[in-house]
Amino acid sequence: MVTFLFFLPFLLGFVVIGVYAERKVAGFIQNRLGPMEVGPVGLLQTIADLLKMLQKEDLRPRAIDQVLFLVAPILIFGSIFTGFAVIPANQEFSGSEISAGVFFLLAIVSLDVLGILMAGWGSNNKYALYGAMRSAAQIVSYEIPLGLSVLAVVMVNQSLDLQEISFLQGMSGKYSSYFLGIPALEVSELGGFLTWNVFTMPVLWIVFIVYFVASLAESNRTPFDLPESESELIGGYHTEYSGFRWGVFMLSEYAMMLLTAILAVILFFGSWNTPFPNMGGFLLAEWTSGPVWGVFWLISKSIVLVFIQMVIRWTYPRLRVDQLMSLSWKYLTPLAILMLFVVGIWKLWLL
Amino acid sequence: MSSWLIIGFTLVIVVPILYMIFTSNIIRAAYAFTLSLLGLAAIYVLLKAELMAVVQIMIYAGGVVVLLIFGIMLTRRQKGMELVTLHRDVALGAGFCMILYALFVSWIGESGLAFTEELVELNQVKTIGISFLTNHILSFEIIAFLLLVALVGAAFLAKKTDSI
Numbered sequence: 432m433v434t435f436l437f438f439l440p441f442l443l444g445f446v447v448i449g450v451y452a453e454r455k456v457a458g459f460i461q462n463r464l465g466p467m468e469v470g471p472v473g474l475l476q477t478i479a480d481l482l483k484m485l486q487k488e489d490l491r492p493r494a495i496d497q498v499l500f501l502v503a504p505i506l507i508f509g510s511i512f513t514g515f516a517v518i519p520a521n522q523e524f525s526g527s528e529i530s531a532g533v534f535f536l537l538a539i540v541s542l543d544v545l546g547i548l549m550a551g552w553g554s555n556n557k558y559a560l561y562g563a564m565r566s567a568a569q570i571v572s573y574e575i576p577l578g579l580s581v582l583a584v585v586m587v588n589q590s591l592d593l594q595e596i597s598f599l600q601g602m603s604g605k606y607s608s609y610f611l612g613i614p615a616l617e618v619s620e621l622g623g624f625l626t627w628n629v630f631t632m633p634v635l636w637i638v639f640i641v642y643f644v645a646s647l648a649e650s651n652r653t654p655f656d657l658p659e660s661e662s663e664l665i666g667g668y669h670t671e672y673s674g675f676r677w678g679v680f681m682l683s684e685y686a687m688m689l690l691t692a693i694l695a696v697i698l699f700f701g702s703w704n705t706p707f708p709n710m711g712g713f714l715l716a717e718w719t720s721g722p723v724w725g726v727f728w729l730i731s732k733s734i735v736l737v738f739i740q741m742v743i744r745w746t747y748p749r750l751r752v753d754q755l756m757s758l759s760w761k762y763l764t765p766l767a768i769l770m771l772f773v774v775g776i777w778k779l780w781l782l
Numbered sequence: 783m784s785s786w787l788i789i790g791f792t793l794v795i796v797v798p799i800l801y802m803i804f805t806s807n808i809i810r811a812a813y814a815f816t817l818s819l820l821g822l823a824a825i826y827v828l829l830k831a832e833l834m835a836v837v838q839i840m841i842y843a844g845g846v847v848v849l850l851i852f853g854i855m856l857t858r859r860q861k862g863m864e865l866v867t868l869h870r871d872v873a874l875g876a877g878f879c880m881i882l883y884a885l886f887v888s889w890i891g892e893s894g895l896a897f898t899e900e901l902v903e904l905n906q907v908k909t910i911g912i913s914f915l916t917n918h919i920l921s922f923e924i925i926a927f928l929l930l931v932a933l934v935g936a937a938f939l940a941k942k943t944d945s946i
Contacts, residue, residue, distance in 0.1 A: 498810065530907045531836045538840035545816060545843070548851050552809055564855065571848060591907055 434524040438515040441730075446685040451477045453741050460745040487674035492555070495671065499553030504672070504679035507546035511686045514540045517593055518693055521703045521725025525594040532592045533581055536694065537574070540649075543683070544570045547668050550680075554671040562667025565657045565752065569648055572759040573655075577645035579767035583638045583774045584628060584698040597702030600627050601720075623708025627701035634777060638770045639699045641763050643736075646691035648759070650684060653744040657752060692736035696729060703729040787828055794821030806868075808854055816847045833906040 451466070451474065458465025466473030491500065517532040519525040529535060544567050551563020588596045602621075610625050629635045648655040659667030669680045696702060703725035709717065719728075750758065798814035798821075805811050819842045826835035914922045 496807075496810075499813070502813075529832045529836075530905050531833050534840070534907075535832075535836045538836050538844055541840065541844035544848050545813070545851070548848070548855070549813065552851075552855065560855070564852075567848060567852060 434518065434520045434526045435516050437520055437524070438518070439512070442512070442515075442682075442686055442689065445689055446682055447477045447481065449685045449688070449737065450480070450681070452738070453744075456738070456741045457745045460742065481678075484678050485675055489675065490671075490673045492671055494555045496553040496555065499549045500671070501553075501676075503546050503550035503553055504676050504683075505546075506549060507543045508679050508683040508686065510539055510542035510546060511683050511690060514690050515686075518690075518697070519594040519597055519703070520729065521722045522598075523722050528592070528594065530592060532594075533585065533596075533694075533698075534591050536593075536690075537578055537581065540687075540690070541570070541574055543687075550672070551668040554668070556671055558665045559668050559670045562659055562670070566651060566659075566668060569651070569655060569657065569755060569759075572756060573645045573648040573763075576641050576759060576763035576767045577649060579764070579771055580638045580642040580645065581694075581698065583767070583771050584635065586771070586774055586778060587628060587632050587635070593697050593702075596628075597697060597704070600631075600701045601704040602626065621708040621710075623704075624701065624706045625708050626704065627699070627706075629699045632774065632777065634770060634773050635699055638767070638774070639695065641767045641770065642695060642698070645759075645763060646695065647740065647743065648755070650687035650691055650740075652684075652688065652740055654747040654750050655755060656744075656749060657755060688737055688740055689733065692733040692740070693729065695736055696732040700732055701728075706732075784828065788825065791821045791824040791828065794818065794824065809851065812847060812851050812854060815850075816843050819843045819847070831906070833910060 454476070455465040455473075466476035469475040469479045491497070514536045516527045517529065517536050526532075547566045547570075548563050551559045551561075551566075554560070584596070585591055588599050590596055590599070610630060624630060629639060651659060659669065669677055672680060705719040705724060705728055707719055795818045798817040802811040802814040802818075805814070819838065823835040823838040823843070826832075826838060
């Protein structure tokens with residue numbers, strides 16, 4: 432519960448900074464400066480935008496379905512934010528301790544499709560409906576490679592509990608860990624990046640790529656932002672929303688980015704464990720471990736992944752609908768199944 | 783405390799279902815159905831069946847209802863007609879439902895299932911997983927095979943070419 436209370440204010444702060452960062456990253460990638468006017472180097476731009484957005488009139492077109500239109504933003508943000516319930520923050524604050532942790536996360540986050548369909552239908556606008564349909568088709572298809580790649584990690588760590596997966600990637604795990612899965616290279620005492628899942632089981636790098644692509648699609652980010660592609664569909668499922676309600680959609684998009692990034696860090700990059708190993712007399716891993724360090728490592732590693740998501744957004748063009756579907760069904764899903772098989776064999780015979 | 787929670791979530795199950803029966807707005811009916819499914823998941827959580835609750839959310843609320851809503855949206859204005867729900871043969875339907883309800887109540891009474899005060903604490907994922915692959919391996923494999931058949935069948939039906 433405490434962990435959950437940590438994430439809500441953190442999330443709000445993250446969105447304010449995230450929107451600013453996104454515009455700055457976009458600016459630098461396109462060889463311009465981004466926001467510069469409000470505050471030093473434009474730091475207060477998002478605050479100004481936020482104030483403007485909150486003052487806007489709450490427009491409700493006459494032809495909408497009142498109930499669905501009003502409930503949709505709450506459902507979307509609620510389902511994504513509930514996903515944070517099982518995320519551990521550090522060694523001591525472990526989130527909700529249910530044995531089906533990551534499975535619960537995937538299940539509850541998949542409910543945001545219902546909210547998107549609700550928004551699209553409730554708006555009574557054909558572009559909004561097209562956006563919602565595209566989004567639902569996309570999210571449902573990409574849930575399969577996403578689930579399979581998470582399953583591969585679960586097979587390696589033999590647990591669905593995210594806190595247990597975190598402990599196994601540090602020095603305090605139940606089993607000893609081996610670098611690259613070679614029994615001669617035991618690194619349980621060294622810690623650091625050597626005990627992370629991607630280094631004890633190198634196949635997981637490929638699984639991580641599958642996960643990362645699928646998570647971009649799940650959070651409707653470019654190159655998979657067809658549901659809201661503004662050049663074709665005006666704004667997709669949130670076309671008719673304005674003011675605070677639109678803000679909730681924006682908040683859920685950034686919440687989803689952060690959630691997928693944190694989940695990636697927990698599953699592949701050592702969760703709240705430090706990246707520095709113990710080296711001889713320099714006990715770097717022990718010096719940089721602790722409750723505060725845990726939160727710091729988890730968040731900073733996630734922010735790096737969010738930064739990569741932003742760079743990708745401003746680098747790649749949008750996919751076509753058929754390309755999107757064939758990427759999911761013809762490439763990512765078979766690759767994820769193959770990787771699941773390889774990980775299983777590796778786990779059974781080499782370890 | 784716990785019994786009040788159970789009453790509350792039972793209302794979450796029953797009220798949306800009643801709304802679903804009496805409304806003529808089919809899309810709202812589908813969402814009301816989702817709400818009652820989530821209420822059912824909450825009841826599972828109160829009875830400490832976490833895995834069952836998560837499966838309930840994943841399969842029903844996340845999967846089946848999305849398919850349902852997708853179907854409703856795609857079939858909306860076919861042949862220029864609006865999609866509305868009608869109530870026909872109310873007496874017959876109600877009669878069958880009452881009979882079914884009476885049968886269920888009597889079967890549950892006979893089976894001896896009851897709420898136990900002491901709820902068992904165990905690692906459900908592990909226990910269920912192990913019993914799937916040991917005691918219930920045959921039914922597990924048969925269900926897996928049936929799903930595979932359905933999957934292949936769906937892919938075959940979705941194929942567009944004329945040659946079969």
